[in-house]
Amino acid sequence: MPKLKNINTTILSKEWATLNRVDYDFQFKDGSWKRISRESYDRGDGTCILLYNVEKNTVILTKQFRMPAYINNKNDGMSIEVCAGAMDKNEDAETCIIREVEEEVGYKIKEATKVLEAYTSPGAVTEKMYLFIAAYTDAMKINEGGGLESENEEIEVLEVPFSKAVEMMNNQEIIDAKTIMLLQYAQINKLLQ
The missing domain is CATH 3.90.79.10 (Nucleoside Triphosphate Pyrophosphohydrolase)
Structure with missing residues (x-):
């Protein structure tokens, strides 16, 4: 995806499922890039x-x-x-x-x-x-x-x-x-x- 780069994932917890912090650069419509951090819970489908x-x-x-x-x-x-x-x-x-x-x-x-x-x-x-x-x-x-x-x-x-x-x-x-x-x-x- 051209509007996404520098993705780094850190595992915060791996108990019942996996909780990750994902840091990434995202390009907005005005062309600016911002560093964003989100948590993502992965427990499968x-x-x-x-x-x-x-x-x-x-x-x-x-x-x-x-x-x-x-x-x-x-x-x-x-x-x-x-x-x-x-x-x-x-x-x-x-x-x-x-x-x-x-x-x-x-x-x-x-x-x-x-x-x-x-x-x-x-x-x-x-x-x-x-x-x-x-x-x-x-x-x-x-x-x-x-x-x-x-x-x-x-x-x-x-x-x-x-x-x-x-x-x-x-x-x-x-x-x-x-x-x-x-x-x-x-x-x-x-x-x-």
């Missing part, structure tokens, strides 16, 4: 999915504790979201989300349809989310879900009418961006009523 049942007019959501939401909102930190997970190295997005569906919500799906790719916070986080949809039936339920103990997950699985999920989004009970995007996708494309 992620996947998420809206599971929907046309016959029952329901969706599967999850509810779990999120420390950043707790810190920011000073509430109980519980977040209602679509099933989601971080991609392992060299894992494709569809394989990841099929695995996450089984681990988190207890359904065995064979395939998922990718509908979007999006950065949810491109100013600070490198993560690109791959957003999927898939139909489910009761026959696909193979376990109770709830996440993996080895990943310190404690996930409540929610099966709710689609109209209730939209209401939860509209009254800000659901405030997770990926979940809002997928619920709105379902509305726009009339997946459910």
Whole structure:
């Protein structure tokens, strides 16, 4: 990129993910160059999915504790979201989300349809989310879900009418961006009523 040069990266933390400070020279429209410093959090890419049942007019959501939401909102930190997970190295997005569906919500799906790719916070986080949809039936339920103990997950699985999920989004009970995007996708494309 011709408007970018002298990029220096310093690792600030490498705990759960990697926090970098990136210093770089950027050329503005007026031709001037400025030295800029930003922090960038790299935790890899992620996947998420809206599971929907046309016959029952329901969706599967999850509810779990999120420390950043707790810190920011000073509430109980519980977040209602679509099933989601971080991609392992060299894992494709569809394989990841099929695995996450089984681990988190207890359904065995064979395939998922990718509908979007999006950065949810491109100013600070490198993560690109791959957003999927898939139909489910009761026959696909193979376990109770709830996440993996080895990943310190404690996930409540929610099966709710689609109209209730939209209401939860509209009254800000659901405030997770990926979940809002997928619920709105379902509305726009009339997946459910």
